[in-house]
Amino acid sequence: MNQGPDRIDYRESADITEVHASVQREKPEPSADTTPMPLWLTGVCAGAMVWAGTYFGVFHGGLSANVYNEYESSPAVLFPQPQKASGKGAAAEAPQSLAQIGKGIYAQCVTCHQPTGTGVAGQFPPLAKSEWVNGSEKRLVAILLKGLQGPVTVLGAKNSYSGNMVPWEGSLSDKKIAAAASYVRSQWGNAAPEISEAKVTAARKEFAGQKAQWTEAELLQIPEDATLPDAAGAAAPAAGAAPAAQAAPAAPASSGGGADQLAEGKKNYMMICVACHQPTGTGLPAVFPPLVKTPYVNGAPERFAAIILKGNAGPFTIDGKPFNQIMPGQEGALTDGKIAAVMTFVRANFGNTSGPVTPDVVTAARKKFADRTTPWTQPELDAWKDDAK
Ligand code: HEC
């Protein structure tokens, strides 16, 4: 490097201050303290926080795992609506269904019956598809209240269990037992109707004298079709309606298309049909057909009733798209009034605008096809002779 007078700056100017000035121009003096965050960045951060909070507030779905379960999620879970002012609506649309509450209670059953209701071979019987779970509501409630011991057959002769299930009447309230029963009836392919708290209360009263755990033989003495008195006190073998009766939503559903029937229909749709046909009736592509504007929904009520009663078997073409699954019949699970209500609900929603259906249409169809044991095929449905129309 050049030194002395040969240095480049010396040649131009010997003034030291000027030399320093040129150096200082290049690098500004660093400031000693910190600069505040720019205002715009503060604004962006605040905006992001507000957005995140709002997003979470709208979409938290009660932090329920069900929100992301395609078979259980519903718009009602994702976008909870403020309760309607009418007292009746508020009672019918309680924030959590029994089955949702039951999910928590099932934690007490899960060690034995397993998270997916399969049980443990040879030790704990399955609840999925079990005839004890999906069959007589009275037997199921009896089992939960008092427990079960000794040999029991679940899902056919080869699956015999001989264990011991403790009674739950001491540790679970009527509501919790109703919730657990409703939950297991709605999971793992089970699609039996829920059991109300009032029914459990009635059963607790009726079986008050039963001290020991049930044996299978004793349970089988309860008739398969025995029902428990619900809120309205209908079909009440035991004296008097339960005190909790008024709390549960009543379900008259006898008139055609009234608000009650629609609400009842919606409830049953959301319990049974929703798993396959989805909350908005659109079905699932290539698996479950839509109920939107199809002739089977909007055509002859008798045919629609027949479909719900006996189910369908593929192949099926809807809107030019093929489906090939089985829809299970609901004749065992739903009463005529409930089927009429579901039909009325479907026919008045999802873009459909067909008229209401009265229960006697379903009663007549049930009678007419009483001997039929197989699901319908599409050719049969398309050749429908509707003498009621
Ligand atoms: C400690 C293990 C255990 C727990 C906990 C338990 N169970 Fe069971 N459960 C059994 C056994 C064992 C049987 C079969 C009893 C027999 O062999 O007589 C049974 C039978 C049943 C049955 C009738 C048979 C069937 O598979 O359908 C139902 C329904 C049932 N349990 C539901 C429940 C529910 C609901 C809960 C939770 C509230 C629960 N169980 C908790 C062990 C248990």
Ligand code: HEC
């Ligand atoms: C387990 C799934 C499942 C459930 C639950 C179910 N369906 Fe279906 N449904 C199907 C399938 C699958 C088909 C098409 C038949 C086929 O592929 O064989 C079908 C067909 C139909 C059809 C005729 C075709 C159409 O799209 O119009 C109607 C109507 C119908 N279902 C109504 C109902 C109603 C109402 C309920 C509730 C009571 C219900 N389904 C419950 C699976 C189901």
